[in-house]
Amino acid sequence: MDLETEKYDKFLLVSLNAKRLDSSISREFETALNDWIAKGETRILLDLSLVDFMDSSGMGSMVSCLKKLKTGNNGDDLMLCGITEQVLSLFKLTRMDRVFTIFDSMSSAFKALY
Amino acid sequence: MIPTTPDYAIHYAIKAKAMNVRLLGLSVRGVSALTPLGKSFSHQLELCIVEAANNIIRHAYHQINDGHIDLFVRIFKEYIEFEFRDTGIPINTSPQPAFKPLDPQNVASWPDESMKMGVFLIQSIMDETRYRHDRGINHLHLIKRF
Numbered sequence: 609m610d611l612e613t614e615k616y617d618k619f620l621l622v623s624l625n626a627k628r629l630d631s632s633i634s635r636e637f638e639t640a641l642n643d644w645i646a647k648g649e650t651r652i653l654l655d656l657s658l659v660d661f662m663d664s665s666g667m668g669s670m671v672s673c674l675k676k677l678k679t680g681n682n683g684d685d686l687m688l689c690g691i692t693e694q695v696l697s698l699f700k701l702t703r704m705d706r707v708f709t710i711f712d713s714m715s716s717a718f719k720a721l722y
Numbered sequence: 723m724i725p726t727t728p729d730y731a732i733h734y735a736i737k738a739k740a741m742n743v744r745l746l747g748l749s750v751r752g753v754s755a756l757t758p759l760g761k762s763f764s765h766q767l768e769l770c771i772v773e774a775a776n777n778i779i780r781h782a783y784h785q786i787n788d789g790h791i792d793l794f795v796r797i798f799k800e801y802i803e804f805e806f807r808d809t810g811i812p813i814n815t816s817p818q819p820a821f822k823p824l825d826p827q828n829v830a831s832w833p834d835e836s837m838k839m840g841v842f843l844i845q846s847i848m849d850e851t852r853y854r855h856d857r858g859i860n861h862l863h864l865i866k867r868f
Contacts, residue, residue: 630747631776632740661747661765663772664839671824671832678829694765701846702839703823 609633611640618721619651619687620644621714629659629666638669641686645676650684652677653717657690662698674708685709689717728796728803730756738779738789738808746793747772750804753795757802758868766847767802770864773840774806782810782860801849806862812855813862 610625622641626633644652654670656662670686677684689711691699699705711717734749736742747768754764775791783789792807821842824832845851850865 628744630740630744630772631779632744661768661772663769663776664837664843665776667839668837671837672834675829675832675834694762697762697766698769698843701843702821707824707826 609636609640611637613644619653620649621653621655623655623658625658627658628661629656629669630661630663631665634663634665634669637666638672641669641673642676645673650677650680651687652685653687653689653711653714653721655690655714656688656695657692657714660692660694662695667698667702667704670708671704687711687717687721689714726798728798730795730797732795734793734795736775736791736793738775738783738791738810740776740779742791743772743775743779746775746791750793750795753797754802756797759802759866763866767804767866770844770847771804773843774804774862774864777840778806778808778810778860778862781813782808784811801865801867804864806860806864808860809858810860812860813853815853 612623612625614621624637629637641652674686677686687709690713691710696705699708699710711720732753734746736746750771751764751768754767759767771793778791779785789808789810794805796803819838821838844864847866848864849867852863854861
């Protein structure tokens with residue numbers, strides 16, 4: 609699993625360089641996110657533009673981290689961008705599109721957050 | 723369903739490991755191209771197969787990397803059928819708590835443990851799901867009509 613990060617003043621950008629967020633990598637992924645949260649990151653923008661498949665374990669790892677952030681200060685968040693149509697169908701089936709803040713692309717995320 | 727001869731049939735046999743589930747999913751995505759179902763449904767079928775296989779690893783084999791999973795895929799004129807077979811612990815068929823969409827306004831209500839999303843996805847996407855335990859073998863049938 610390959611994660612790239614870039615720190616901006618308003619959030620940490622995390623890009624997942626993997627085609628599949630599934631049970632093979634979901635624990636490692638969740639651990640990485642939790643590590644950043646433990647280091648004090650409170651707003652994370654997750655770029656999923658390369659991910660063309662996600663299963664419930666991948667979704668569950670993101671929900672777990674989102675819950676951790678949302679129970680912190682008001683405004684703490686795990687935001688998502690670049691979700692493909694196939695992955696978005698999972699969000700819609702489970703109504704997680706109502707739970708997460710989702711941007712179409714990284715550029716639209718930056719426009720909204722600055 | 724009246725049993726007939728499928729137009730296509732293929733049998734996969736994998737060791738019950740997470741990386742092998744990926745192979746199964748990708749294979750099913752490819753096989754789905756033989757059906758009239760569009761690309762979005764191929765992806766949903768892949769999701770169902772991955773969820774079912776993960777559940778077998780997690781619950782039937784309790785994550786012990788010792789078991790095997792057989793998947794039979796049969797394509798008929800009007801539907802595609804997936805049959806999983808494993809020799810793990812039988813499914814608990816008593817009523818279980820179901821997946822509930824999260825309330826975005828009530829974070830405290832979000833479960834910390836498994837959300838049972840996998841079963842919900844399978845039942846939402848597939849038209850028919852059937853399970854039986856027969857002489858030490860679990861059989862899970864998933865059917866999607868065209």
